[in-house]
Amino acid sequence: DATPRAPEEQFRYQSQQQSQQETVPAPTPAALPETEPTEPGPLDCREEQYPCTRLYSVHKPCKQCLNEICFYSLRRVYVINKEICVRTVCAHEELLRADLCRDKFSKCGVMATSGLCQTVGASCARSCGGC
Incomplete structure (x- = not known):
């Protein structure tokens, strides 16, 4: 439509055209890709608080008189500073860590189930969190 229009009429024409724009509906949850119910997704994370003790070295002025x-x-x-720290723990990372731990320290699980946990307890606790 190339016919010249008065400014007021041109504004009305543009407004009508803009209001006729097509609206696209937002994607429904069914259209979004989902993970299998047995597999935790990347959003299965939580913040976990844990006690963390930090050791600081400071210089303290000391007055001496003679x-x-x-x-x-x-x-x-x-100075020992006892704090509460926060870490983000994700379910898929925990599963990967547990699998790696199971593969690397298979003797820990065997010893725990056979009742011999004390013999390897220290190394298992350091590596996988104990028997």
């Missing part, structure tokens, strides 16, 4: 002459020296002091 007779009336005082001086300060810096001594290294270790």
Whole structure:
């Protein structure tokens, strides 16, 4: 439509054209790809709080006096800071870690089921979280 129009009529014509635009519906949940119910997806994550103790080395001024002459020296002091840390734990990562652990430290599971957990308990606890 190339016929010249007055500015008011041109605005009305453009408004009508814009209001006739087609609206596309949002995708329904059925159209989105889903993981199998037995496999945890990448969104199966949670935040987990755990106690974490950190050791800091700081220099603390220490006042020392001999007779009336005082001086300060810096001594290294270790401060233990007990905090609550947060980590994100995802189910698929836990499964991968458990599989890797089972493959690498298969003796831990065997010892645990046979009642000999104490003999390898320390190495299993370090590697896989205990018997």
